[in-house]
Amino acid sequence: MERPDLPGQVVFRLHPDQGVARHAAVRLFECVEKDLRALLPASADVRHVGATAVAACLTKGDLDVVVRVEADAFADADRALAARFARNEGSKRTACFSSFEDSGTVPHLGIQLTVQGGADDCFHLLTDALSADPALVEAYNALKRRFDGEPMEAYREAKGAFIRDVLADQGI
Template identity: 35%
Template structure:
């Protein structure tokens, strides 16, 4: 089994931004304080993407449980086996592209990793090239892909 065909982020970024705007409006009516951002390969010019959209929802630590409960009402729970006290993951049903939402409390390890990792990647063309090379090397091994992607971010992330 292969990862879906990789394509340049430029092919999906307009749709990804429209999905972000739609979900921002949707969550404004549902949640209190929060921030929703586009992350993932589809958010980085020059990056390769599977054509999916990754959103990162940051909520105050005290509101994490309530936010997760509210999201269960509108989104589909995905990968519950990776959930932690500071991470929950969902899928947006009916989006024009496959769209996932990772929810983290502000200031948590997962929050820093999502926010800072993608900021660093987007700011460094050499990292984008290395990211693309990693994806191309592991596209035919989906069982290793997520592990390799995590290790890639570990190489340049400093949580301080």
């Protein structure tokens, strides 16, 4: 979404109906989880993460899923996901992390593939931290409210700093 005063810039927007957004994400996760389990090794850990996985956390209305695999299963899992989903070209790709998306789903679907215990294996930890601490959710919501209607890049920078702080507080 763009703002007229910020041509060419994507703008961060909270979903106008948080209940509808959360319900849609949960329903989509139920379907996607089945598909992923059919594609991936039985040992893969498939989790709903992000704002829609945390009660009372504000969301822009997308679904984030993390797939965690052992290091020796990463390459095969990456190939399997790449055969089914588009790579997220705006995201980094390493030997232990890759990202996929499906912009044809409602809501938009993002899938992060990580090696268990790897440097980028933190998505579930943030979700767990938020789920355990209502004050942390409120702080995250305040950040989201502050950036609602602002450039996505600025929101992502602030969100990244928030996440780094949360994970550092968790000793990660």
